Amino acid sequence: MTKTPLQFRHNGRDVAVFVDGGVNLLVALRELIGDMTPKFGCGQGGCGACSVLIDGELHLSCLTLAETANGRAVETLDGMKDGPNLHPLQRAFMEQFAAQCGYCTPGMLMAAKALLDRNPSPTRAEVIEAISGNICRCTGYEPIINAVLAAATSGRARA
Amino acid sequence: MLELRKDIFADERDDNLKEIGKGTQRQDMLGHVTGTSTYFDDHKLQGMQHLKVLRSPYAHARLRRIDTMEAERSPGVRRIIRGADVPRNLNTLLSLINFGKDDEPSLAVDKVRYKGEPVVAVVAESPREAYEAMAKVRVDYDPLPAVFDVEEALKPGAPVVNETYPKNTFTYHDVYDHQKLRFGDVERGFAEADHVLEQRYQMSPIEHAPTETNGSIAAPDTNGRYVVYTSTQALFFSLDTCAKILDVPSNTFHFIGGTVGGGFGGKVDTLTEPLAILGAMLTGRPVRYQLGREEEMQFGSPRGAERIYIKDGVMRDGRIVARKIHAYFDSGAYTRLSSYAVVKCVAHLPGPYTIPNVHGDVYCVFTNRTPATAMRGFGVTAMDFALECQMDKLAHLVGTDPMEFRILNAYRDGDMKAHQREAKNTALIECVQVAAEKAKWPLREEVKRMSSRKDGGGSRATISPTPIEPVPQRAAVSQQRTTYDRAAPATTQQPPPPTPAPPPPTRPPAPSPSHGATRFSSVFGTRRR
Ligand code: FES
Ligand code: FES
Numbered sequence: 135m136t137k138t139p140l141q142f143r144h145n146g147r148d149v150a151v152f153v154d155g156g157v158n159l160l161v162a163l164r165e166l167i168g169d170m171t172p173k174f175g176c177g178q179g180g181c182g183a184c185s186v187l188i189d190g191e192l193h194l195s196c197l198t199l200a201e202t203a204n205g206r207a208v209e210t211l212d213g214m215k216d217g218p219n220l221h222p223l224q225r226a227f228m229e230q231f232a233a234q235c236g237y238c239t240p241g242m243l244m245a246a247k248a249l250l251d252r253n254p255s256p257t258r259a260e261v262i263e264a265i266s267g268n269i270c271r272c273t274g275y276e277p278i279i280n281a282v283l284a285a286a287t288s289g290r291a292r293a
Numbered sequence: 294m295l296e297l298r299k300d301i302f303a304d305e306r307d308d309n310l311k312e313i314g315k316g317t318q319r320q321d322m323l324g325h326v327t328g329t330s331t332y333f334d335d336h337k338l339q340g341m342q343h344l345k346v347l348r349s350p351y352a353h354a355r356l357r358r359i360d361t362m363e364a365e366r367s368p369g370v371r372r373i374i375r376g377a378d379v380p381r382n383l384n385t386l387l388s389l390i391n392f393g394k395d396d397e398p399s400l401a402v403d404k405v406r407y408k409g410e411p412v413v414a415v416v417a418e419s420p421r422e423a424y425e426a427m428a429k430v431r432v433d434y435d436p437l438p439a440v441f442d443v444e445e446a447l448k449p450g451a452p453v454v455n456e457t458y459p460k461n462t463f464t465y466h467d468v469y470d471h472q473k474l475r476f477g478d479v480e481r482g483f484a485e486a487d488h489v490l491e492q493r494y495q496m497s498p499i500e501h502a503p504t505e506t507n508g509s510i511a512a513p514d515t516n517g518r519y520v521v522y523t524s525t526q527a528l529f530f531s532l533d534t535c536a537k538i539l540d541v542p543s544n545t546f547h548f549i550g551g552t553v554g555g556g557f558g559g560k561v562d563t564l565t566e567p568l569a570i571l572g573a574m575l576t577g578r579p580v581r582y583q584l585g586r587e588e589e590m591q592f593g594s595p596r597g598a599e600r601i602y603i604k605d606g607v608m609r610d611g612r613i614v615a616r617k618i619h620a621y622f623d624s625g626a627y628t629r630l631s632s633y634a635v636v637k638c639v640a641h642l643p644g645p646y647t648i649p650n651v652h653g654d655v656y657c658v659f660t661n662r663t664p665a666t667a668m669r670g671f672g673v674t675a676m677d678f679a680l681e682c683q684m685d686k687l688a689h690l691v692g693t694d695p696m697e698f699r700i701l702n703a704y705r706d707g708d709m710k711a712h713q714r715e716a717k718n719t720a721l722i723e724c725v726q727v728a729a730e731k732a733k734w735p736l737r738e739e740v741k742r743m744s745s746r747k748d749g750g751g752s753r754a755t756i757s758p759t760p761i762e763p764v765p766q767r768a769a770v771s772q773q774r775t776t777y778d779r780a781a782p783a784t785t786q787q788p789p790p791p792t793p794a795p796p797p798p799t800r801p802p803a804p805s806p807s808h809g810a811t812r813f814s815s816v817f818g819t820r821r822r
Contacts, residue, residue, distance in 0.1 A: 154421075170335040171328030173554070175504045176586035183504055211328035224326040228318065236325030237332065237504040237554030271504050271555045 142203045144169065145213025153200045159193075160184045162200040163210065171211035171240045175269070182268030185241035186210050192248035194267075211240040214247065223247060226285035227278075234272035242268050246282045255286050321552070332505055332554050333522040338512050338579040342371055344572045345423035346582075347413040347430050348592065349405035352661040353439035353452060356403060356432065359413060364429040369422030371576045373430075374414040376402035379571060380540035385628050386562065389533050394464075396457035397627035397664070399538060399567050405434070406454055406626035407663050409591035416572045416580055439661035443600050443621035446660050454626055454659040463624065463632045463657035468765050470656065472639040476711040477650035477757035479606075482615025486606030488690050493602050494679035498595035498623070501668055505554020507593055508583030511569040519570055520547045525563065526556040534563040535570055546570070558667035562594055562629055597631050597665025598623045601679040606650075611693045611701045615650040616643040620676065624657050625664035631657045634665075634672030641673045643711055644680040645721045646702040649757050651711040696729045697740050707750025715754070719745040 137152035144167055151166040160177075163169045163186070175183035177196045184196040187209035214221045223246050226232070233239045242265060249256055249264035256264070261282045262275075270278060298306065324330035361373045376382050376398055383395040401412050413430050417423035440446045440454065446461040453459050462470040483489050509523035525531040528550050536543035553560060565582045572580035584593060599622050606615035620638065624631035635657045642653040668674075688698035703721035710716050722745045729736050 154419075156421075165337065168337065170331075170337075173332070173505065174334065174583070175506070178586060180586065181504060215327060220326065227326045228322050231316070231319075233319075233322060233325040235504070235553060235555045236321065236330050239325045240328045243326065269504060271502055271557070 138201055140200055140204055142205060143207040145209055146207075157200045158196055159186070159198040159200045159203050159208070160195040162203075163195060163208070169210050169212050173237055173240055175237070175241075180269070181238070182241040182245060182265075183238055185244040185268065187244055187248055190248070190251060192245055192267075209244070209247075211243055214243060221247070222285040223250065223282065226281040230277050230281035230284060232273060232277045232281035238268060238270040238272075242270065242278055246285070249282070250286055256282075258283060330552050332552050333509055333524045333550065334505075334581070334583055336510055336522045338510065341510070341512075341579040341581055342416050342418060342572065342576055343420045343423050344374075344414055344416050344569060344580050344582040345420065345427055346411045346568070346588075347415070347427045347432070348588070349401065349408060349410040349412055349434075351405055351434055351436050351439075352408045352441070353437040353454070354405050354434035355437060356401060356405060356412070357435055358431075358433040360431040361413060363431075364413075364415065364426040367417075367422065367426035367429055369418035370415060370426045371418065371578065372416040372572065373426075374400065374416065374568065374571060374575065376400040378575065379538065379567070381538050384534065384538050386530075386534060386630060387628070387633060388537070389530065393628050393632050394457050396455050397629070399571075404437075407661050409588070409663060410626070411568075411592070414568050414572065414582075416576055416578075441660055441662060443598075443623050443656070443658040443660060446658050447621075447656070452661075454661055458628075458659055461659045463628055463635070463659075465632075472635050472653075472655050474639050474642050474651060474653035474711060475759050475762070476652075476713070477615075478760055479604075479615040479617045479650045479652040482650035483604070483606040483617075486614050487609045488687075489604065489606050490683070490687060490690055491602065491604040492679075492683055492686065493600070494675075494682065496599045496601075496675045496678070498598045498662070498665065499668065500590055500593070500595045501555070501557040501559030502589070503553075503555030503557060503559055506584040506586060506589040507560055507564050508581070509565045509569045510579060510581045511566065511573040512579035513573055513577055514547065518545055518547055519573055520549065521566055521570060523548060523550045523566055524553055524556075524560055525550050525566065526553055526558070526560040527563075530561065531563040531566050535566050538567045539570060539574070557669055558596070558671065559593055562666050564593065591663065594625070594629055594664050594666035596668035596671055596674075597625065597634065599675040599679075601676060603679060603683045605683060605687055607687050607691055609691060611688075611691050611698055613646060613648045613687065613702050615652075616646075616648045617652040618642055618654070618676075620653075620655045621658050622656065622672075623662060623665060624659055625662040626659060627664040628657070629664045629666045630671070631665050634667075637672035638676050640712070641676060644677065644684075645704050645719075646699075647704050647708040647716070647753050648702070648711065649755075653711075694736070696725055696734055696736060699725050700736075700740055700743055703745070705745050705747070705749030705753065708753045709756055713756060716749065719749075721745065 140153050141150040149167055153162055160172055163172055172186055172195050173183040175181035179194050179197045184194055186195045189206050223243055245265050245268050261279050365373055379399045382398045385393045385395050387393050401410050415423045415426045417426055438452045440452050454461055507524055511519050511521045514520050528548050532546050532548045533543050569580050569582040599620055602619040604617040605613055607613050622631050622635050635655045639653055639655050643651045685695050688695040700722050704716040704719040706719050708716040722743055
C-alpha cells in the first residue's frame with residue numbers, strides 16, 4: 135500500500151510519519167507516534183474519547199483524516215502538564231473526583247481545555263455545552279462540570 | 294507469630310481504617326488525569342496482528358457451508374480460524390463452579406442462534422486487511438424460524454433455540470425447568486383478601502455501553518506461555534475460562550489487567566480472550582482483538598430483559614396476605630450468567646416484606662436474542678422495580694400512604710421470611726422513616742414510633758401450612774451437578790464425570806479440568822452464599 139508522508143507539530147515537537155491512505159489521526163497518533171492518550175471509544179464520532187486540539191480547536195481524531203493534520207499543531211493530553219506540574223484542569227479533576235474508570239478523561243480534559251483557552255471564565259451552561267460531545271458512563275457529569283468550573287480562572291461560574 | 298506487616302513495617306501503615314465521611318483520593322487518579330493509566334489497548338507490540346470476526350446476520354439459521362478459500366489468499370491474512378480450530382468449542386461460563394451445561398461455542402459450527410454470533414475469525418497484518426478478507430468469506434445459511442419472546446419460547450412447538458436445553462429453559466438440579474419458592478397457600482390468601490391486584494411488568498435489555506469496548510491482546514511469551522492484556526473485569530475467571538476452552542493448564546497464561554475502561558458487568562464474559570490467544574497460538578504473533586462499538590452493542594451481552602407477573606392479595610387495613618410471582622428471564626441464545634440471576638431473584642422474593650403466603654416461579658428462558666449477562670444487581674434490580682411499583686399501586690388501592698404502607702408490611706426482627714429463615718437485623722422501617730423525613734413527607738405519629746425491633750415475631754413468625762406439589766422425576770444420569778445440590782464441599786475435589794456428547798459437537802468434550810472448577814469455587818464459591 136502506498137504511504138503518504140505526514141509532518142505536524144505534536145505537543146510542541148515536530149514529528150513525521152508515513153501513513154496508509156485513509157488512516158485517521160487517532161490511529162496515526164496511537165500506533166505511529168506512540169501517544170496513547172487519545173482513546174478509541176467508537177470510531178464514529180459518538181463518544182469524544184479521541185478528542186484532540188488541532189491549531190487550538192477541538193476535533194475528534196477518529197473522524198479526522200490523518201493527512202489533513204499536515205503542517206498543523208496537534209495537542210493531546212500528553213502535552214497538558216507543564217513539566218512535573220499538573221495543569222489546573224488536571225488538578226481540579228483530581229480534587230473534584232471527576233473520573234472513575236478514566237477512559238473518557240483524556241477527551242474530557244481536551245474539550246475542557248479548548249473551552250478555557252478561549253473563554254477563561256465560562257458559565258455553567260457554557261461548560262455543559264463544551265463537554266456535550268463527550269460521553270462518560272461512570273462518573274456522572276456533575277463532578278466533571280464542577281471540576282471545569284473550579285479550574286476556570288474565576289474559580290466559579292458567573293451566574 | 295510474627296506478623297510482618299504489623300511488626301516490622303508497623304511505622305509504614307497504621308491500622309486506622311476509619312474512612313467514612315472523609316474524601317480519600319483514588320490511587321489511580323493521577324494516571325487518569327495525565328493519560329498514563331494503561332488500558333489493554335495501550336500496549337503496542339512488535340509484529341502485532343489484528344483479529345476480526347465475521348458474525349451471523351441471522352437470528353437463527355443452520356450453517357450449511359463456510360468457504361474461506363478466497364479469504365485465505367487475501368493480502369495480509371495470516372490465519373483464518375473456524376470452529377474446528379477451537380480445542381473445546383463448547384463452554385458455559387459457570388461451568389467453572391459446575392453450574393450448568395456447556396452450551397456456547399466460541400465460533401458457531403452447526404447453527405447460529407442470534408444475530409451477531411461469531412462464525413469465522415480472521416487474523417491479518419492490519420485491521421483493514423482483516424476486514425477485506427472477511428468480505429471474501431462465503432457462508433451459506435438456511436434461515437430458521439426464530440423466537441424472540443420469553444413466553445412464546447415456552448409454548449409447545451416453539452423453535453428450539455439451543456439444543457443443549459431443548460425445552461428452551463435452563464435446567465436446575467438436573468430436573469427443574471425453573472426455580473420455585475413456596476410458603477403457605479397463596480390461593481387461600483387470595484380467597485380471604487379484600488382486594489386482589491394482578492399486574493404485568495416488562496423490562497428492556499440494557500447495554501452497559503462502557504466507553505472502552507471489550508478487547509484483549511495476546512502475545513506468545515519466551516517460555517511457552519502467553520501474556521494477555523485484557524479489559525476483563527474478572528481476571529482469574531477469564532484466565533480459567535480460556536484454559537478450559539483452549540484445553541491447556543491455567544498456568545499457561547499470564548493475564549494482565551485491572552485497568553478497565555468501564556465494565557458494569559459487561560466485561561465478565563470472556564468475550565475476546567479465547568480467540569485472541571488462539572490467534573497467537575496459531576500464528577506465533579501477538580494478536581489484538583478489540584470490539585468495535587457496533588459489535589459491543591450487538592455481540593456484547595446486555596442486562597437481560599425480564600417479564601414479571603405479580604398477583605397480590607391485600608386487606609383493607611393494608612396488610613398484604615398473599616403474593617404470587619411468575620417471572621421469565623430472557624437469557625438470549627446461551628446461558629452465560631442468567632441461570633444465576635434467576636437464583637438470586639428467587640432468593641430475593643417477596644421483597645423485604647412479611648407476607649404469610651408466597652408463591653414464586655422464575656424461569657431462565659432461551660430466545661434468539663443476544664445472550665444476557667451480569668449488570669449491577671442483575672436478577673434483583675428489575676424484580677425490585679416491579680415489586681415497588683406494585684407496592685405503590687397496592688397502597689393506592691387500599692387508600693394508604695405509600696410510605697406507611699411499606700412500614701406496615703416491612704420485615705421486623707423475629708418475623709419468618711418466605712425462605713423459612715428468621716428475619717434478623719432488619720431496618721427497612723427505619724430506612725423509610727429517614728427517607729420520609731428527608732423528603733419532608735408527613736408520617737403519622739404512631740407510624741413514626743414503629744420500629745424494626747418491636748412487634749416482630751409471634752403470629753408473624755408462623756409458617757402457614759403449605760400444599761405439597763408433585764415433584765418431577767430426577768433424570769437418570771446426572772450431568773454437571775450444581776453447587777446447590779452438592780452434599781459436602783469435599784466433592785469439589787473430584788472432576789465431574791464426562792458430559793455425554795451434546796448434539797452436534799465439534800469433538801467429544803473432555804472431562805472438566807479440575808484446576809478451573811476448584812480454583813473458581815475456592816475464589817468465588819463461598820462468597821455466593
Ligand atoms: S472514538 Fe472518536 S468519537 Fe468515539
Ligand atoms: S470515568 Fe469511565 S467513562 Fe468517564
